[in-house]
Amino acid sequence: MTVDQFAIPEGYAPFDADSLRAWLAGRDACAGRLGGKPEQWDIAEIGDGNLNYVFIAKGPEGSLCVKQALPYLRMVGESWPLTLRRAHFERMALQVQAKIAPALVPAVLDGDETLCCTVQEDLSDHIIIRKGMVHDARVYPRFAADIAEYMARCLFMTSDLHLPLPRKWELAGDFFGNHNLASITHTIMFNDPYVESANNHWNEPYINGYARRLREDVELRRASNRLKTMFLTEAQALIHCDLHTGSIMVTEDSTKVIDPEFAFCGPMAFDTGKLLGNLLINYFSHSGWEDEPGGRDSYRRWVLDTSKAVWEKFEAGFLALWRDPAVAVGDGYPAVLYADAAGKAELERAQHEYMAKLYRDTLAYAGLFMIRRLVGIAHNIDTKLIEDPRRRARCEGRGLQLGIELLGGPEGFASLDAVAARAEQIEGAEPALTEE
Amino acid sequence: MTVDQFAIPEGYAPFDADSLRAWLAGRDACAGRLGGKPEQWDIAEIGDGNLNYVFIAKGPEGSLCVKQALPYLRMVGESWPLTLRRAHFERMALQVQAKIAPALVPAVLDGDETLCCTVQEDLSDHIIIRKGMVHDARVYPRFAADIAEYMARCLFMTSDLHLPLPRKWELAGDFFGNHNLASITHTIMFNDPYVESANNHWNEPYINGYARRLREDVELRRASNRLKTMFLTEAQALIHCDLHTGSIMVTEDSTKVIDPEFAFCGPMAFDTGKLLGNLLINYFSHSGWEDEPGGRDSYRRWVLDTSKAVWEKFEAGFLALWRDPAVAVGDGYPAVLYADAAGKAELERAQHEYMAKLYRDTLAYAGLFMIRRLVGIAHNIDTKLIEDPRRRARCEGRGLQLGIELLGGPEGFASLDAVAARAEQIEGAEPALTEE
Missing domain, CATH: 3.90.1200.10 (Aminoglycoside phosphotransferase (APH), C-terminal lobe)
Incomplete structure (x- = not known):
């Protein structure tokens, strides 16, 4: 039952601020949390890690964090491939833990298996x-x-x-x-x-x-x-x-x-x-x-x-x-x-x-x-x-x-x-x- | 990701000799091994276990064994449900072992996920x-x-x-x-x-x-x-x-x-x-x-x-x-x-x-x-x-x-x-x- 763990899902693409804005606009839970109109949202990539993009989106009414897996080790580049499936496992783990210790993990607001992203509570104040x-x-x-x-x-x-x-x-x-x-x-x-x-x-x-x-x-x-x-x-x-x-x-x-x-x-x-x-x-x-x-x-x-x-x-x-x-x-x-x-x-x-x-x-x-x-x-x-x-x-x-x-x-x-x-x-x- | 392990697949039914004969006739690997025409095949249920049907089919050219999982404990009846998924796991285990110790496990000839059955080498001489x-x-x-x-x-x-x-x-x-x-x-x-x-x-x-x-x-x-x-x-x-x-x-x-x-x-x-x-x-x-x-x-x-x-x-x-x-x-x-x-x-x-x-x-x-x-x-x-x-x-x-x-x-x-x-x-x- 071995799956190709490095397969990139059809439709996957790394976000930039514009594509993320468009995607968030189509997700009720996200757009509702941000409030206002998509063009009012302030979106910035703040990741300093090695494996993922991390975007913070701020709107008139609220903010959120989008974490997206990249298919390679960010510091090395495409020569070191990494499975995108980890986004799935991360979201699943957060959902298990949210039932067990809700105050101690970021809330998961949304996510997408194809785009390999999880939308989480914004922890910019942390x-x-x-x-x-x-x-x-x-x-x-x-x-x-x-x-x-x-x-x-x-x-x-x-x-x-x-x-x-x-x-x-x-x-x-x-x-x-x-x-x-x-x-x-x-x-x-x-x-x-x-x-x-x-x-x-x-x-x-x-x-x-x-x-x-x-x-x-x-x-x-x-x-x-x-x-x-x-x-x-x-x-x-x-x-x-x-x-x-x-x-x-x-x-x-x-x-x-x-x-x-x-x-x-x-x-x-x-x-x-x-x-x-x-x-x-x-x-x-x-x-x-x-x-x-x-x-x-x-x-x-x-x-x-x-x-x-x-x-x-x-x-x-x-x-x-x-x-x-x-x-x-x-x-x-x-x-x-x-x-x-x-x-x-x-x-x-x-x-x-x-x-x-x-x-x-x-x-x-x-x-x-x-x-x-x-x-x-x-x-x-x-x-x-x-x-x-x-x-x-x-x-x-x-x-x-x-x-x-x-x-x-x-x-x-x-x-x-x-x-x-x-x-x-x-x-x-x-x-x-x-x-x- | 919990699945309903007691779900009975749409299309599952326990075999009897007639329905098994019809099914085998439609499977090239099985019909070929038995040889002759379906009406020539001798089919008998020989299971003495608690959990499964075991049929032996003999044809003019060869024989085979069909093991089918039942959705309840055979000796107790329908009040003790058992998952049919075990047929899937048994076939998967036999396939793993066939690569490792082929002489020491029955060969798997065919199988069906819906009918929860595995067709194996006939071991009637054992x-x-x-x-x-x-x-x-x-x-x-x-x-x-x-x-x-x-x-x-x-x-x-x-x-x-x-x-x-x-x-x-x-x-x-x-x-x-x-x-x-x-x-x-x-x-x-x-x-x-x-x-x-x-x-x-x-x-x-x-x-x-x-x-x-x-x-x-x-x-x-x-x-x-x-x-x-x-x-x-x-x-x-x-x-x-x-x-x-x-x-x-x-x-x-x-x-x-x-x-x-x-x-x-x-x-x-x-x-x-x-x-x-x-x-x-x-x-x-x-x-x-x-x-x-x-x-x-x-x-x-x-x-x-x-x-x-x-x-x-x-x-x-x-x-x-x-x-x-x-x-x-x-x-x-x-x-x-x-x-x-x-x-x-x-x-x-x-x-x-x-x-x-x-x-x-x-x-x-x-x-x-x-x-x-x-x-x-x-x-x-x-x-x-x-x-x-x-x-x-x-x-x-x-x-x-x-x-x-x-x-x-x-x-x-x-x-x-x-x-x-x-x-x-x-x-x-x-x-x-x-x-x-």
Whole structure:
């Protein structure tokens, strides 16, 4: 049943402002939201991503955002084709999540399978949290609670803890076609940093020693491959699959998770770990940004406290759903097995074991993502934009030190407190840079 | 994207001999194989299963088998609806397997999505191996090697060890719609025997003690639920999912695995364990069949030797595929990670660990299936047809004893030799029956 995933639908064309204006004029839901006449609408392409066009349209009465998939990697051009089907999967994921966590995802207003576009709520008043965290060291007081709730609800409610077998399998089946980007990125994540690969790059010569260790330490290869096997085979819940700080938009009192175009049913720890790894990279980046040593000390503390709070609130929220007999109705741990006294104790034990494994895997994935963003194909702006290479390398080396420890030995960290304490210890010492 | 899985296609009707004759006459591949004129064809319904019609059509030049899904459980009637889509999944699974192990599955000659039927090679010269093993204590010299090859090839070639991520995910997606029967049977397998359930029945009063132990020992519930979690979430390979001795047809020199209508991408150990559990139930059944004590000693020995050989040949065949660089081309353990000396050693270690886990899970699933077939909703003819209840109970009790040990403590059995030794020990002792 293999379909040609790179087929371009008959009638597909990338929008420009004029063609988008004409298309929106013909969609009642969109035209009504914008109000006035099409010629009054202000339309601008604002995408800075690699894969899509993002237009904001503003009318007299309201605004909206149109995201359209492009059939190739925008930064490379037509030589790197990308499936347009991802627009379908993104819209489907947003629609699933809108039922589960409506306040935490952009509302979907419209969409078109041929044009591979989704019309969403305009979030122009929000900012990508990564930018706020890097450039402005901005505190977002709601962020930890909101993102923890997003993860707890979206992961629990699409898992076998909530869904009966038929609905879970339908959900998994609906998303297994979404493999084009997974196929590209899984190599970059799980293989490249651990071998010689033209995709890798790092801050030479300073990071050479860390990069060599990654290629030579076979236990890291083993740890990465265990996580890859989970990614390839463990259909645990509908995961966002790109849940880093670049996929989260915030204001002081709102959090929205965007861009689930890689979504599929995979391991929960992939989402929780990717987010944690991105927060920890941010933590180590501030010595490259602060105006004077210690200038961002209190922000650094906030980032660590937030990392810890995200996990703790996630765990509490997830367990609260599991302990609610009206919500924990899936086939995974059915009430019938845990009704008697021995069963009640067994369920508590099972919950503890489940969360402990999820915690360890979260740390391991966090380490994996830190490594991949510090020596792999694409680096985070958190470090990439630090101008002085040696100063940048001190941030990167520290991130790699913790990343390697988390990937290789998550069981050494009994709690997020232990992770935070180790992060502070690493931050307070000099990393092992390779000098010229 | 939920479809109405119980919808009956417009134009579907169960065949009778006349309507089947007319249909076959219109299918060139079928009419050509049968030869002669339709009125010369001899058509008989021979199904003894619960879910389907099975017709054999014989013509002057050849014969064929038509399997048609019925929209309800045949033994219960229209009150227990079953999806007709399973015919689609069965044909799709047979077509996948025909490319992988053509000699070991029935050839698919034709099929129809509306009539929910598959036309297959006629295997009237074969016998269901379970019948041969129960009634005739018949030895099948090719069986162990053939079924081991079937499992090794079908599991390996549909796993991430052979398939790149996109093809594996397409395959998994194609089969996740096949959840109707899984949804019914997973309750019977993983939940019912461990709680009070109207679905359970057993040979009372003799088996009461074993049945009570299954309900009271919370560690067995835990072990069963671990296997269920794998079943629900671990898309490891395309599994047959009903690979017991009733799904295998044999002659002295041929083995064919039929009826993959439950197929989906799940844990390999489900197949390997179901088969092993069924062989072990057969082993314990012979004291209920032999004309005098010890009369089937040599056959019992053959069954145990076969159980052992099936695993050992499966493991050897699976590893041979994995060690062939032209075959082990999947994304699971890619060559790029294991090219250097440390990598080579690591791959050997990973293979050893992979097979050791698969072995332990195979034993645990074997125990689960033995239990479910001795106290659950449906019992195997191996024991069910033994007339004297007390004599039957001695077979059942021994099977339950080993089943409980395998499910609860697979790590206690270092090899199939240890399993065989324990089986012989249990066979040589009196089971703990509950007397009136």
